[in-house]
Amino acid sequence: MNCTIITIGDEILIGQTIDTNSAWMAKELNAAGINVFEILSVSDNAQHISDALNRAFTNSDIILTTGGLGPTKDDITKNTLATYFGAELKFYEDIWKDIEAYMAKRGVGILESHKTMAMLPANCEVIKNERGTAAAMWFNENGKILVAMPGVPHEMKDFMSRVVLQRLQKQFTLPGIVHKTIMCAGAGETILADIIKDIENSLPPHIKLAYLPSYGIVKLRLTAKGNNKAQLTAQVEELSEKMVALLTPKFVFGYDDEELPQALGNLLLQQNASMATAESCTGGLIAHQITSFAGSSRYFKGGVVSYSNELKQALLGVKPETLAQYGAVSEQTVCEMAVGAIEKLQADFAVAVSGIAGPDGGTPEKPVGTVWIAVANKSRVVARKFQFARSRDINIELSANIALNELRKFIIGIM
């Protein structure tokens, strides 16, 4: 069962708005067993919208559109749909009453021009908007479905959750789709692919494997399609277990939507332990990533961003002679930072980073991208050197992600 998503609005095509609606819809549709064939973003232009509809009706059984349903001149989706289906616009009395009630409740004055919001094609089923004034329209066209929804994200999400997904599941017999993502860190996709190449080469045709790399992280996503959802789940689970057995916890930190800071937090909670950060070149990004997750105060004591050498001494107790002899970007300094964080920030574990993010500050012995990462507990400290060769922002992001993974490995005893 194929679906085409059509996003209508000039704001997308001039880059003013990032289309987050389509990804949300695609995730929900996939989970319901509906394949998203294509996403099309088109302008507020009748010819262009009609042309996109022709394409979508050729490729798909289900068409979902968002956008262009407002009261202003540039919103032409309703008229275009009426023309497309050869229908008239008619005034829906009940929808107008709902709009009046909605505006009154919010204390908004009603203008005559608001009445256009209740003018909708005569050949569709109108679905009331419970979070705004633009109603959705449900068209049945020779066994195919078109649903037009407003582009405001929370209004669209309400229509999808409250009406659209349920009705589509009733109307069509949908195949099962099962996804499973293995979250990896510590190696690039080529190395990971080499480890699991025998499994990948013998995948059955209805199961696909995708590699989704970002900085220091690679997601391995298994997707199975078929009729028997329970069987697909079992097959995917078995494959996932085989892959994870080869990849080992050295590379695997979690599943599905679990992010690295969450995986680390869960480990700390299991051990009833706390952690702290001592950051130089990452400048607070590690602490920010950890505290992005609600509940992190249960294991995160805090952190120090010791950008200057004075603060490495004053806040973390790094010895002046260590800085003088080895420099700020060195094994010795980063180890003293980690040990200092354990003591001064009263934590069970600590991670420390010192490096040269660039673009300036490199030397022949320590070029831009040289980063030392240390992890420690109360009795032991280990440091490793990394060499990145990227732009400043990426060197920082790579360092932060790898630092989180180094601490994860240290906590589970493989470092």
Add this chain to the structure above:
Amino acid sequence: MNCTIITIGDEILIGQTIDTNSAWMAKELNAAGINVFEILSVSDNAQHISDALNRAFTNSDIILTTGGLGPTKDDITKNTLATYFGAELKFYEDIWKDIEAYMAKRGVGILESHKTMAMLPANCEVIKNERGTAAAMWFNENGKILVAMPGVPHEMKDFMSRVVLQRLQKQFTLPGIVHKTIMCAGAGETILADIIKDIENSLPPHIKLAYLPSYGIVKLRLTAKGNNKAQLTAQVEELSEKMVALLTPKFVFGYDDEELPQALGNLLLQQNASMATAESCTGGLIAHQITSFAGSSRYFKGGVVSYSNELKQALLGVKPETLAQYGAVSEQTVCEMAVGAIEKLQADFAVAVSGIAGPDGGTPEKPVGTVWIAVANKSRVVARKFQFARSRDINIELSANIALNELRKFIIGIM
């Protein structure tokens, strides 16, 4: 001059990845005078990609694709393009040498399978990737252009900025477009619009004003289109000066791509002064934003992320009785944090934040979204309370941006 953007990758169609590339590309293309006709997101499927190419060649003179250029099996864009144009894949020796050098520099072992990265269509011009291993491909097809780039955002952005936009501007005669952006903070778009309404209402038809709001920041973008670029520039400059005279430094912190942390850094450099941060609910984001910019070590001493109350005392000298009497989220505590940061982090200026980011931790007196922000120098400290009502991540981002702006206003003496 029309352009179609084609995004290739199953991860978009299953909703795992939000397509941020297209909006960035659309913005840059528009600024260069190229109209984005359509954005198409298609799967990693040869038939589907070819079909999208057919549609794009019908509608547009310029086609830009991203994605599907990795070394793994699901990446089929290269082969599909070769087949589409009836060309062979050939081994590009120079690209292979670049890949080897890139991998060696990063200390990554080279596998035989990496060689597929240097296998590219014989009929294209290959453009070297300076930030990764997947080269871009430039095809000329009967006066139309197709450029295939990797989907990794920073690699795509590098190709666009370094090569693609410049070459398109050379190859095609594009209309003159002049942009000027006034960067504002401290008020929402409605308030700003009210201040400059007379100017906005009398804009000539070839000059448009757009409001681009994000968390705590509003960009006012003037766009002028015409043939005489020098004249457009003069008109836009004059309008910009008039708007800024009304908005004053209270709301205007910079122009064009200047970000708030940079504007703050420039002020500190002018005064030869340093700053420090003391963060609770923002968890390191302020320090991260400041240190995202090269050269920040000239004015940023460092920061403390005092997530726990113990660390507010141990690292910043907040008094236990202050915490006991007023709580961590209070004017008294946040002022002591700022003053403590001045002393302990040896800085001329400091900003401190303490709040409840949510989703938990609120009380009737201090609901989720309550945030105190203090700014201080060696002789004075001022604090203000803010009440946000958003999700955790947005409350954190709003707090960080507003904190940076509070410190900016304090430094220029308007707070």
